[in-house]
Amino acid sequence: xxxxxxxxxxxxxxxxxxxxxxxxxxxxxxxxxxxxxxxxxxxxxxxxxxxxxxxxxxxxxxxxxxxxxxxxxxxxxxxxxxxxxxxxxxxxxxxxxxxxxxxxxxxxxxxxxxxxxxxxxxxxxxxxxxxxxxxxxxxxxxxxxxxxxxxxxxxxxxxxxxxxxxxxxxxxxxxxxxxx
Amino acid sequence: xxxxxxxxxxxxxxxxxxxxxxxxxxxxxxxxxxxxxxxxxxxxxxxxxxxxxxxxxxxxxxxxxxxxxxxxxxxxxxxxxxxxxxxxxxxxxxxxxxxxxxxxxxxxxxxxxxxxxxxxxxxxxxxxxxxxxxxxxxxxxxxxxxxxxxxxxxxxxxxxxxxxxxxxxxxxxxxxxxxxxxxxxxxxxxxxxxxxxxxxxxxxxxxxxxxxxxxxxxxxxxxxxxxxxxxxxxxxxxxxxxxxxxxxxxxxxxxxxxxxxxxxxxxxxxxxxxxxxxxxxxxxxxxxxxxxxxxxxxxxxxxxxxxxxxxxxxxxxxxxxxxxxxxxxxxxxxxxxxxxxxxxxxxxxxxxxxxxxxxxxxxxxxxxxxxxxxxxxxxxxxxxxxxxxxxxxxxxxxxxxxxxxxxxxxxxxxxxxxxxxxxxxxxxxxxxxxxx
Numbered sequence: 001x002x003x004x005x006x007x008x009x010x011x012x013x014x015x016x017x018x019x020x021x022x023x024x025x026x027x028x029x030x031x032x033x034x035x036x037x038x039x040x041x042x043x044x045x046x047x048x049x050x051x052x053x054x055x056x057x058x059x060x061x062x063x064x065x066x067x068x069x070x071x072x073x074x075x076x077x078x079x080x081x082x083x084x085x086x087x088x089x090x091x092x093x094x095x096x097x098x099x100x101x102x103x104x105x106x107x108x109x110x111x112x113x114x115x116x117x118x119x120x121x122x123x124x125x126x127x128x129x130x131x132x133x134x135x136x137x138x139x140x141x142x143x144x145x146x147x148x149x150x151x152x153x154x155x156x157x158x159x160x161x162x163x164x165x166x167x168x169x170x171x172x173x174x175x176x177x178x179x180x
Numbered sequence: 181x182x183x184x185x186x187x188x189x190x191x192x193x194x195x196x197x198x199x200x201x202x203x204x205x206x207x208x209x210x211x212x213x214x215x216x217x218x219x220x221x222x223x224x225x226x227x228x229x230x231x232x233x234x235x236x237x238x239x240x241x242x243x244x245x246x247x248x249x250x251x252x253x254x255x256x257x258x259x260x261x262x263x264x265x266x267x268x269x270x271x272x273x274x275x276x277x278x279x280x281x282x283x284x285x286x287x288x289x290x291x292x293x294x295x296x297x298x299x300x301x302x303x304x305x306x307x308x309x310x311x312x313x314x315x316x317x318x319x320x321x322x323x324x325x326x327x328x329x330x331x332x333x334x335x336x337x338x339x340x341x342x343x344x345x346x347x348x349x350x351x352x353x354x355x356x357x358x359x360x361x362x363x364x365x366x367x368x369x370x371x372x373x374x375x376x377x378x379x380x381x382x383x384x385x386x387x388x389x390x391x392x393x394x395x396x397x398x399x400x401x402x403x404x405x406x407x408x409x410x411x412x413x414x415x416x417x418x419x420x421x422x423x424x425x426x427x428x429x430x431x432x433x434x435x436x437x438x439x440x441x442x443x444x445x446x447x448x449x450x451x452x453x454x455x456x457x458x459x460x461x462x463x464x465x466x467x468x469x470x471x472x473x474x475x476x477x478x479x480x481x482x483x484x485x486x487x488x489x490x491x492x493x494x495x496x497x498x499x500x501x502x503x504x505x506x507x508x509x510x511x512x513x514x515x516x517x518x519x520x521x522x523x524x525x526x527x528x529x530x531x532x533x534x535x536x537x538x539x540x541x542x543x544x545x546x547x548x549x550x551x552x553x554x555x556x557x558x559x560x561x562x563x564x565x566x567x568x569x570x571x572x573x574x575x576x577x578x579x580x581x582x583x584x585x586x587x588x589x590x591x592x593x594x595x596x597x598x599x600x601x602x603x604x605x606x607x608x609x610x611x612x613x614x615x616x
Contacts, residue, residue: 021362065346066304083518084267084425123269125425126432135307
């Protein structure tokens, strides 16, 4: 139950807003962290905490791209294929990445490690092609650099005990310069 | 001319994101000065500076603040850090590299309207940026600039961050407020407007400002409105961050005085068009603004000054100044397709013309690209697009029509090339081809 596991963080979240309902988005992130994606259980728990109807919570989870209502891989790769990135090769990069991992658009690899989907502008247009992995920026990519990242994540996954539930990946810096 | 970095001060002082470094370099002097002024005086200074909103609409900031009824006890400042317009990445750099200037600007706004809370709504994908910002807010609190009794003034103001979860529409101010309140991010019927009682955050009068707008405020308070008006033009004072992306040698953010020409921005600063190609088009305001036709690198339209007033004369807009550059290898129909896919994905679904229009425009443009369309289909999408404008609760419906209307208007030959069963490959190949 996220109410127990994340008790102090949840209390801090509620203290930021004059209404309980405002906490629904931060609490959905806790539910997604706990259960791996936004499950029915997670929706019920968030609804109870926020004094909302589960249907209202479910509609919010469905509205946004960063809440997943189905199971996803340990590493959720969201590749920008919007216009500015596409002008710098993002469409081809996305095709190459799907081929490399042998998945379709939105699919998850058989080993359960990678979910790959395309998204709209991520405010990194000067560093295309790029993606977010579990909401962390990974930028200025080509397939060679991408394979290096994939290897790092595979090694990380292997080194973690099987009993540990899917945790968010540590931020891996791309070889690009930081924005400045 | 030496660069004047009002916004991107990290170019002069690399560690300015640290509170101590910021404070040592004039940081929070603007807030301290504002606290010694009457709130109404602060509004007057910002009004006099003619600072215009940097989110895209260009509305005069001081005028917006003056709409707040001073007698209402609860008011809010909301920072719009939902930066999601295609081709826009300027606010991200401010939040990453000069966050205290944003915090300070928001606090000055809060003092000016006598609010006691600031909410910074960041798009969800700024996950790490938001968590770092929380740390910066705490360091400002330890420095006496956030929270109780700010700088010994007796005034309290909290600063909170709130993460979105992936929705361009939450950059629309009323949808942002809905999202912050824990509802679906769908725009509201106006009136009441956010500055009115009943129209703002939690129903209280609220000011919603873009990150870059607020980052200008400390400098204006410290140096005065007249000094700000020395930069740029009369109708477009100050510096602007121009995001340059697409077919240029050096994509990136460029802070320059308003009035700088397109030619100087794209060729002097962004290095010009790679691979010896000619420029074909410019989207000056991301996916939302009308595309400008440019007939090669010598076209005099490139000498247009980047101001709100001069860009309007081209038939387009300055908007958010998210300048996407297209060279002559690109099919404008493909550009229209990419743009309409964006708006179809991002439409919140509330208004029928936008929800249905973006869906049908997307499907029909796909048919055109596959070579399965007739000339009447081009007329059809032009007509559908025009019927989406001026009839929706927010500007997304208006914007979504622009890629269709203006690519057909300015690049009719590109659309015609697909008629009569001709399907041609259109997508740019790789970063190498784009001159990376």
